[in-house]
Amino acid sequence: MTHSTSSGRGVIRTRIAPSPTGYLHIGNARAALFSYLYAKKHGGTFILRIEDTDIARSKKEYEDDIFREFAWLGIHPDEGPEQGGPYGPYRDSERGESTRRALEKLLNEKKAFYCFHEKSELAASEGSAEGKFEAHVCSYRELSRAEAEAKIQNGEQGIIRFKNDSRETISFSDLVRGAVSFEAPLLGDFSLARTIDQPLYNFAVTIDDAEMKISHVIRGEDHIANTPKQILIQRALGYPEPQWAHLPLILGSDRAKLSKRHGATSVKEFREAGYLPEALINFLAFLGWNPGGDRELFSLEELAKEFDLDRVQKSGAIWNQEKLGWFNAEYIRRRDRVSLVPLAQPFLQQKFPDHIISTNNVEAALFLEQSRLVKLADIGEESALLFREPEYDTALLRWKDMTDEDVRAALHRAGDLVETIPGKLFADAVSFEDRRAGIEKHFFDALGAGSKGKILWPLRVALSGKKASPGPFEIITVLNRETAIHRIHRAIAKL
Numbered sequence: 495m496t497h498s499t500s501s502g503r504g505v506i507r508t509r510i511a512p513s514p515t516g517y518l519h520i521g522n523a524r525a526a527l528f529s530y531l532y533a534k535k536h537g538g539t540f541i542l543r544i545e546d547t548d549i550a551r552s553k554k555e556y557e558d559d560i561f562r563e564f565a566w567l568g569i570h571p572d573e574g575p576e577q578g579g580p581y582g583p584y585r586d587s588e589r590g591e592s593t594r595r596a597l598e599k600l601l602n603e604k605k606a607f608y609c610f611h612e613k614s615e616l617a618a619s620e621g622s623a624e625g626k627f628e629a630h631v632c633s634y635r636e637l638s639r640a641e642a643e644a645k646i647q648n649g650e651q652g653i654i655r656f657k658n659d660s661r662e663t664i665s666f667s668d669l670v671r672g673a674v675s676f677e678a679p680l681l682g683d684f685s686l687a688r689t690i691d692q693p694l695y696n697f698a699v700t701i702d703d704a705e706m707k708i709s710h711v712i713r714g715e716d717h718i719a720n721t722p723k724q725i726l727i728q729r730a731l732g733y734p735e736p737q738w739a740h741l742p743l744i745l746g747s748d749r750a751k752l753s754k755r756h757g758a759t760s761v762k763e764f765r766e767a768g769y770l771p772e773a774l775i776n777f778l779a780f781l782g783w784n785p786g787g788d789r790e791l792f793s794l795e796e797l798a799k800e801f802d803l804d805r806v807q808k809s810g811a812i813w814n815q816e817k818l819g820w821f822n823a824e825y826i827r828r829r830d831r832v833s834l835v836p837l838a839q840p841f842l843q844q845k846f847p848d849h850i851i852s853t854n855n856v857e858a859a860l861f862l863e864q865s866r867l868v869k870l871a872d873i874g875e876e877s878a879l880l881f882r883e884p885e886y887d888t889a890l891l892r893w894k895d896m897t898d899e900d901v902r903a904a905l906h907r908a909g910d911l912v913e914t915i916p917g918k919l920f921a922d923a924v925s926f927e928d929r930r931a932g933i934e935k936h937f938f939d940a941l942g943a944g945s946k947g948k949i950l951w952p953l954r955v956a957l958s959g960k961k962a963s964p965g966p967f968e969i970i971t972v973l974n975r976e977t978a979i980h981r982i983h984r985a986i987a988k989l
């Protein structure tokens with residue numbers, strides 16, 4: 495069902511309800527993205543609700559991480575603990591009054607009851623719609639409220655269960671999976687709350703979704719077995735049923751459910767490894783969805799135009815780390831260099847702890863490496879030459895069958911050419927690209943076609959000390975003239 499407005503059009507309200515019991519999981523980020531995109535596509539509202547029902551395991555640090563990662567990803571909720579909104583509070587722990595009222599109602603109407611079984615008696619009997627366990631049809635289900643209260647007064651520990659009398663098949667039409675049904679009796683008398691003030695997930699989520707007028711519950715398939723319980727609670731309380739959309743599980747390359755064993759699973763880890771938010775967004779969007787056609791690069795805004803649930807696949811979505819690297823490299827390449835400087839700075843600083851890494855250093859490193867980086871954490875490999883004098887075997891200076899004498903002559907010639915690069919090319923205002931082009935022209939004007947390799951190979955090795963490195967003009971661009979000359983003289987002296 496959809497909640498209608500006066501204009502008769504359904505109002506789309508979607509939500510993400512992460513539990514702050516760990517750093518924001520990549521699966522939650524994908525569910526949030528799909529919920530966000532669906533809302534944006536249809537002019538709806540996206541809500542962030544912190545689901546801290548498990549007080550003991552919930553931590554402020556993790557809640558802060560949820561806010562931080564969503565802000566970093568650019569998934570900005572329209573309503574949430576930080577934004578506020580008309581259906582707050584947006585933190586489950588602050589919604590006790592609502593859940594208590596609903597629990598009271600069910601208890602008074604004998605649709606819920608207190609159960610006093612010991613944990614050990616229950617271990618294997620919590621109902622599951624998949625029929626994995628024998629359903630728990632509780633022997634306390636007819637106990638009166640007064641009798642239950644007397645037991646609690648006596649210090650007995652009770653939990654509140656749903657009195658499941660349904661003999662029905664509970665069916666719903668899932669926007670991803672199509673018709674889904676579960677046998678209600680298999681659910682047994684499932685639990686709702688630890689105490690009147692401590693609702694459990696299935697109960698709290700149902701009350702919160704209803705009170706926040708959530709129209710579409712879009713979440714991972716791992717929750718699908720909870721849906722029939724939530725439907726029974728909705729029916730018992732007279733709530734409208736939202737639309738459901740269960741997203742395919744995220745699987746590792748071995749087709750097992752993605753877990754720590756496969757590598758990073760929190761958004762924080764990807765951010766800290768130097769993935770760009772736009773790359774992670776683009777990659778996550780394709781985890782279970784595709785727009786049809788060959789196009790792969792989409793910004794968040796573009797995704798919000800393209801996305802719809804009818805193109806979400808049913809089968810598991812396989813995590814392809816190489817593909818994520820491909821997206822990241824693409825987006826790094828496309829980024830304006832200046833915007834990458836603050837992001838790359840910490841990585842470069844970490845690689846060269848003995849230097850104070852300036853903005854100029856980072857720009858120079860990016861000039862050398864941006865086009866080849868897979869993730870920002872990889873920076874520093876080629877730009878080590880900015881900070882360290884190269885060490886190498888003099889044999890490396892030889893191009894083809896050059897003798898030491900040839901190399902010495904070539905390096906003298908290269909040194910002269912570096913000396914005569916027009917000074918204006920080294921002015922601060924000249925971009926690296928223009929400087930590089932000017933240096934190249936200066937060399938090419940002077941060198942005949944046949945002599946290029948003979949001069950440029952020894953020059954490049956003298957500057958970088960490596961068999962493979964950025965070209966000599968790139969390197970001279972980022973080293974100042976004096977450093978380049980010094981390295982050339984050093985090479986001559988080594989011969």
Ligand code: GLU
Pocket residue numbers: 510511512513522545699712713714717
């Ligand atoms: N706190 C639950 C989770 O993070 C929310 C599930 C739901 O969306 O209903 O998995």
